[in-house]
Amino acid sequence: MRLAGRTALVLGGGQAEAPDPSGSAVGIGFAIATTFARHGASTVVVDKDAAAAARTVEDIRRCGGRGLAVVADATDPDQVEAAVAEAVTAFDGLDVVVNSVGATRLGGPEELTLAQWRATLAVNLDSVFVSAQKTLPHLLERGGAIVNVSSTASIRWTGYPYPAYAAAKAAVNQLTRSLALQYADRGIRVNAILAGLIDTPLVYRQLAADADTAAVRAERSALSPTGAMGTAYDIAHAALYLASDEAAYVTGTLLPVDGGLHVRAA
Template identity: 65%
Template sequence: MTGLDGRTAIVFGGGHSGTGPGGVNGIGYECALTFARSGASVVVVDRDREAALRAAKLIAEDGGTCRPIVADALDERAMAAAVDETVTAYGRIDIVQNNVGTTQLGGPEELTLDQWRRAVAINLDTVFLGAKYALPHLVAARGSMINVSSVASIRWTGYPYPAYSAAKAAVNQLTQSLAILYADTGVRVNAILAGLIDTPLAYRELSGDADTVAIKAARNAKSPTGIMGTARDVAEAALFLASDASSYVNGVLLPVDGGLHVRAG
């Protein structure tokens, strides 16, 4: 029931920005690849042209169908155009994944107002725009929207990034509001609360002065399982939420975190 044959998936933030240490890939790309492997025609939207092209090339080499679109997820016209191009190319949109996000280290005393607003915009406004322009097509297809949130939206995870946490908490509530607002149309809207996941972002944005080995060891130690999850773990959850296997799952905030969300301290 997790097959996606004949369906079209659009992944905002699905580019392949370059492999991290040990062949580590990002969540957006792994989800796009997984959707394609399950039979969907995939559209990868990314503001980085090379990342979008690289994702499409790798997915095609893997045997999948992928169309790259270059668009900044904070640019309303570009987002609308990306959705229009997808519908023109494939005739429909069945699956939307809002995957754009970034961390922003620092508390209120350290952050400028512009830094705060940018963190909120990147993590929240991009989900709003993805929903705004894709939802009419999801209604037509009785499709599924998947928003990538974080366990940081409901728990302290050891990183001082309240702007990121607050924005992701807003993504959670937006997810559940849309789930009820559109429930009678057949559209399902769910979120994945990613935990400590081994992705290039972790090394790029949370590294400080630490080296790769130290970063990986520290993040592994924070996980209840003793090891971080992978982007593939998140992708498999996304596939479930995108497919008929979850046909009566709506408004769920699904942690993919090895149990981190239930641990106190």
């Protein structure tokens, strides 16, 4: 019960219907939201997909936790503001914010249009800025933690040609550090997790194309120094630490959770 008595807002916390036949992969946002709830947090799941948000909250309530599903586009300031207000009203305040919204887009300068480039930055970077803008006034009332889900792709080549995604996540890293120092003396901690090769539905929805699921898993596992992909719960456990009092003196940190992938030169 490391988050007992606290309210956590997880943007991108919905669980979409699994696009891989086995259905074994869960999203990072889902894993974080359900893990937080199991550790006592009243958890507000924000997602632009109402059904996805509802699936996560159903899981939370099934295990005896407190959850609330809220529909909002994380890049829309008005919608995020309304979602935050609903969370604060429902659970009397806000203590933890997780930014888990993200999307990849394959292709470099020769393949992407400027509009596609900007759209990728909006989903991955603007969402974090908008979240901070709308949640900081509430976090400042009693102190709190922001956890941003970034990627090892922000600091290393991971084998996929998605420079827009990599650039956006690199910007998330520096935004994390900037906010951490700006609010360090005001009771707010801001950290980021650099997620490596994680087995999530996003992989099969955005990166696998028409490839066989087993082949995709084998290929990604081979890219990891450990010989296996991580799971969404590996990221969730790191987020739980960063959100808890155990990380009370940790801020401005970029924590790789990638099986050592960030240590490789290429």
